[in-house]
Amino acid sequence: MIKVYLERKITRDDLAPGNIEKHPELRELYSLYEEEGDFTYSRYIREELPPHVARKILNTRILELLDFLSKNKDIGVSELARSLGRSAPNVSRDLRFLARWKLVRLNEQGKKKTVEITARRIEILFAEK
Template sequence: MKLKIQSMKELKAEMLSVARGERKAPADAGRISFESIEAVMRLLTPENRQLLAVIEKKKPASVADLARLVGRAEPNVSRTLGKLAAAGFVRLKPGAGKTKVPEVAVRRLTVDIDICHLTDRVAVA
């Protein structure tokens, strides 16, 4: 999995160009996209990284179980997991009944920053 770093302006221009038939859809069109490295880092706060570490180490059986393990309210943990899942960092697998079992999907990110241009890249391991 690779993340795409692209501003909303660039994304809009790309989509319009494809829609007008001026170019083919890029190979990375389906990738999860962030506006900047800063946006990725805003999601990977120390609190969220601690949540990921607990998921990896303790293997909670549900979101409620995870909330108990980290001492946070279940709705708060559920919202955070939704954001992490949308970014591809977590998978929420079906559990017993209606429960969802959180699982870490990404262990490591590698950032390639071109200091002279705003064309950062993130590789996921």
């Protein structure tokens, strides 16, 4: 049996009430967020990814995209597509998928859309049944 884990930055969305019950380690961070009202903490959370997500992430194009993002901070979607030699719609589709599973964060700065990688580590574990 194969298990895939993602270690990623914690986002504001993670501090929603339903998520705190799923991840008790977020309670302390949520208290700090309530007290200070700011979210500038660089903490990480580890989650297991469903098999269909893991398969897609291990796709060559997705790995290439994640690798490029890990080396290029706050890059625009158009520039990213150009750099990878891919069409902007295809890159946008892959980015939406990655954002849905919180491997990246999509930011809007005026008319420019930028991408920030939130994934820190992806682990593949092979376990005996």
